[in-house]
Amino acid sequence: MGRQFLLTAADHQKLGAYRAEPKGKAKGGIVVIQEIFGVNNHIRNVCDHLASAGYSALAPALFDRLSPNFECGYTPDEIAEARKYVANPDWGAMLRDTDAAIKELKKDGPVAIMGFCMGGTVAFLAACKLDGLSASVCYYGGGIAKNADEKPRCPTQMHFGEQDQGIPMSDVETIKQKRTDCEIYVYPVAGHGFHCDERGSFHSESAKLAWDRSMAFLAKHMT
Numbered sequence: 001m002g003r004q005f006l007l008t009a010a011d012h013q014k015l016g017a018y019r020a021e022p023k024g025k026a027k028g029g030i031v032v033i034q035e036i037f038g039v040n041n042h043i044r045n046v047c048d049h050l051a052s053a054g055y056s057a058l059a060p061a062l063f064d065r066l067s068p069n070f071e072c073g074y075t076p077d078e079i080a081e082a083r084k085y086v087a088n089p090d091w092g093a094m095l096r097d098t099d100a101a102i103k104e105l106k107k108d109g110p111v112a113i114m115g116f117c118m119g120g121t122v123a124f125l126a127a128c129k130l131d132g133l134s135a136s137v138c139y140y141g142g143g144i145a146k147n148a149d150e151k152p153r154c155p156t157q158m159h160f161g162e163q164d165q166g167i168p169m170s171d172v173e174t175i176k177q178k179r180t181d182c183e184i185y186v187y188p189v190a191g192h193g194f195h196c197d198e199r200g201s202f203h204s205e206s207a208k209l210a211w212d213r214s215m216a217f218l219a220k221h222m223t
Contacts, residue, residue, distance in 0.1 A: 020051035029105025033119030038071030145171035161190030
């Protein structure tokens, strides 16, 4: 359904992206932000799913500055390799690349952002620091708690798994206390990556509920 695309950030950095379009007129655009595994099959599937719901979806390759065209799966070796790219994350560069995607989608109407894992943190930071977003949806963003004093400029929704070994519930409680302006959902039997049906941590019931909530949230705010 989608196609490869090329974006240019404000600092002239060129990066790849995957773009999926709806069959009819788009209801708006959604920037989809990757996990540490790149714009892989899972992220492309998210874009395709959003396109089937009537949105233009664009996933910028945020690791192109470090390793062009990087993508991987979920074996222990692949996970270890992917983690190298976020040992010292350059959030500023990721936001510049995200901003390029937002600007590209603006011609389709209102723009939202949806991110997973690392991308969940980027989606939150984008809501706080970038212009042009109507809504932000953040799935299990591990860096949100450290940035919870930042105030989103657009309606923001978050999803966390209670069994997430990487994001303690104390972090989620911190976010809840500091960000009473956000919708925050916790899924009791879900772990990290519960939305990805290619991972062992996939939890179908939690994933469906989170997705339904995400779609309702986007429909409400993308007007």
